[in-house]
Amino acid sequence: MVPTKIVCIGWNYRSHVKELESELPKEPTVFLKPPSCMISDGDDIVIPAGVTNVQHEVELAVVFGRRCKDVSEEDALSCISHVAVFNDVSARDMQTEARRTGNTWDLSKGMDTFGPMSKPVPVSGVGDLQNLELTLTVNGEVRQSGNTANMIFPVARLISYVTRFMTMEPGDILITGTPEGVSEIRPGEVVRAEISGVGSVTNRVVGL
Numbered sequence: 001m002v003p004t005k006i007v008c009i010g011w012n013y014r015s016h017v018k019e020l021e022s023e024l025p026k027e028p029t030v031f032l033k034p035p036s037c038m039i040s041d042g043d044d045i046v047i048p049a050g051v052t053n054v055q056h057e058v059e060l061a062v063v064f065g066r067r068c069k070d071v072s073e074e075d076a077l078s079c080i081s082h083v084a085v086f087n088d089v090s091a092r093d094m095q096t097e098a099r100r101t102g103n104t105w106d107l108s109k110g111m112d113t114f115g116p117m118s119k120p121v122p123v124s125g126v127g128d129l130q131n132l133e134l135t136l137t138v139n140g141e142v143r144q145s146g147n148t149a150n151m152i153f154p155v156a157r158l159i160s161y162v163t164r165f166m167t168m169e170p171g172d173i174l175i176t177g178t179p180e181g182v183s184e185i186r187p188g189e190v191v192r193a194e195i196s197g198v199g200s201v202t203n204r205v206v207g208l
Contacts, residue, residue, distance in 0.1 A: 001171035003063075006033040006115065007162055008088060010105075012152050012177025028153050028161050031105050033088070033175075037115035041201045045089055046113045047187065049208045053093040056185050057178035058136040058144050058193040060129070061086035062155060063120050064174070069167045076159035079168065082120035083129070085201050086175045087136070087193045089114035092184075116193070117173075118201040126197050129155045133196040134179060138189050146179025 010029040039045070047054050065081025094108035126132070129148060136144035148154075153161070158176055162168065185191055187207035194200035 003035050003172045004169050006173045008033055008175045009177045013150050013179045033110045033115055037110050039113050039116050044206045045203045047207045051091050053184050055090050055092045055182045056136055056191050057088035057182055058134045059086045059088050059175045059178050061173050061175045064168045064172045067169055068163050071163050073156045073160045076156040080123050083123050083126055083198055084120040085118040085193050085195045085199050087116040116201045116203045118199040136193045138191055143183050144181035
């Protein structure tokens, strides 16, 4: 099922906020990626000509199983049917310039192939969503390591917050932020994002 939208949360781990020299958010920071950015395990991450400082971001993705609007935190987790590993690939130089000039992040986050995602697995078999280990390696070297317990806003609160303002349809995806350790990826490198009990997604980086 192709999602109608991918809703993304920025700056949801204190360590990542610190490494980007930003202030802690008082409310979730929300942006969108188009479904056309998505690729699967084994597909190539393609860096367009002229795009520089492309970085990885391992994240927990939750997939909605039913139509949800204005749900409470208590009922929020009942909205999701599956979870997956997501790599929120980002053109960091473009994002930084957009932030400086007050523009949106859409282009820096939404390019084709900038959304690798693992095969979703039923949430019922995963356990506590707020105690999952996230790891990302580049050519086998660990670049990111974190735990969903360190989210500023837990998954249930994110779902409740987002559905106050927009309806999430079955198949829609919410990605929940990344821990510290983001770094540049370059053509020829192999990036593997993994979450304990959820799965992994591995992609080679190529340039145009």
